[in-house]
Each structure stands twice: as structure tokens, then as C-alpha cells.
Amino acid sequence: MLPVALLAATLIGALWFNGPVAAPDRPVAVLFPPWWSEERTLGAAADAGGAVLGLGRLSGLVVTQSSDPGFPERLRAAGALILFDPRGFGLCTPSRERLR
Template sequence: MKDEAASDSKAGTGLRAFAPAVAMAVLTATGLGAAELAPPSTGQMAVVFPPLTDEAAAWRRVTEAGGAIVGPSRFSNVVIAYAKDPDFSSRVRSRGALFTLAATGLCRSVDGQSRSGAGDT
């Protein structure tokens, strides 16, 4: 009985020894993920509005803020926009956007193509 309890105690101690390494791995992965989603200061980005915002209203707010529409995303409240200047993000947030993200993964244009010259039309 004592051997079994000692064995369980040693196993628990051994696993606890890995806790700092696991915590560092999780923090590193989270940091890398956040860096991947950081929007550029200009160029193509995803503009995220509150969940119940309809697509037409989101598109209007993006153009009012001086951005060009690149296209829709997979979500009606997320618009892929082209920012001509670094102040676009703050202007679009003042018009109701929650935040901006890099236009990658689920936040890229539905057709998946980059149109970096979208603002030139």
C-alpha cells in the first residue's frame, strides 16, 4: 500500500516538473498566433464589426473610413478592405468596427485571392 502511494506521489511530482515547460510552450504558441493575426498598417486587412452587423452596413462604414472594399469574407460582419493609409484602422473603429486583423485564414476574401491594388480603381 505504501509503495503504491509513494509511486503515485512520485508520478505527480514528475508531471509537475514539466508544468513550466508546458506553460512556456502555450504562451509561445499564443504569441505566434497573435503575431500572425496582427493587421498591417496599410494594405489588405479584415475589418471585424459586431456580430449582428449586416454586410451592407459594414461595407458602407469601411468606405466612409477611406478604405476600399476587396471583397466579402465567410462572415457577414467581416469585410476584407484595403487601407491606403495607417490611420484607416482608427477611423473604421470610430465607425463601429471592433478591430482589424490580417486577412488570412477564415478572415481572407471568399475567393482567397489578394487584391493589393484594390484601392487603385
Template sequence: MSSVVIAALSMQARSGADTVAAIFPPWWSAQQAMLATAAAGASVVRTGAIPAIMIVQPAQNGGLAKLRAAGAWFALDPQAVAACFSNSTTTRSEGSGA
């Protein structure tokens, strides 16, 4: 458990980030995560690898705090999250330009 917390802290999105990966409780459905994202005034860019991850543009003026108040556990760098949840087949095909 402590290694998960350390990893999450090291991938924290910086304040003022244009796009973040909002990590909601893993038992939440995609609908719950979308509703919470909307309640925080954030815009969904795309969904993540699991339903409880939303890649979003936070609202202006305290957007990260609003996401946390809406139920997000963490707001992380979306590139770091993508690296953790991608598979080698998808990454290879995306990188090949095919």
C-alpha cells in the same frame, strides 16, 4: 470569451498593412459593414465568410483607427481569418488549380 479575445489579439493586423480583415459586429448586415468601411475611407477588396467581415485596403494615415472609429471591432490579418472560416472542400479545390 477570453480565448476569442486572445485569438483576436494574436491575429491583429500590423500597422501599415496593405490589406486587412475588418471585423464588424456579427449582427451587422453586409450593407452596414460596407457603409462603415466607406465612412472609414477604406476600399473593399472582397467580402468575408460572413456579412460582418470585410477584406479591405485601409485609408492612408491612420486607416486602422478610422476603421475602429467606424465600428470595426478588430482589424486582423486576412489570411488568418480565411483559415478560420474556410471549409476543406473550398480549400482543396482552390489549391488544386481546378
């Protein structure tokens, strides 16, 4: 139940703040469909031209970065549901299970 509530809160908050967060050379958190595999998620971020900086606590959440101004549009075309500033929600740090 808690992961669903966190996902819902993240989606609502990200939609609320989904402004120009993907400025060139700034990290951006990207939520891809949570039912995608980790390989597909990472591949989509890389195919959009970004350097993957890390995975978030939720399935489908990736922190990535690119200096190309067209990067946000390519992320959306690759399947990104939401783009947001990775500093805002605390969900963009690895979970304890991934650290083991």
C-alpha cells in the same frame, strides 16, 4: 454551432495577433458587429476611407485597404471590433453560397 465556434476562434486569434496589421497599402480584415447588415458593414468600411476588396465567410467580416496611415483608427471609430491580417485565418474568402 460550427459558425459560433469559428467566430469564437477568430475573435480569440485576432485579439492575440491584433498588432499593427493595417500597414498602409496592405489589405486588412475587419470584423464589424455580426448583427449589422451587409450594407451597414460595407458602408462603415467605405466611410472610413477604405476600398472594399471583398467579404469574408462570417457576417460582418470585410477585407479592405487604404494607403492612409490613420485608416485603422477610422475603422475602429466606425465600429470595427477587430482588425487582423486577412491571410491568417482562411475566413476572408467568399463562402460557397456567395459564389452562386
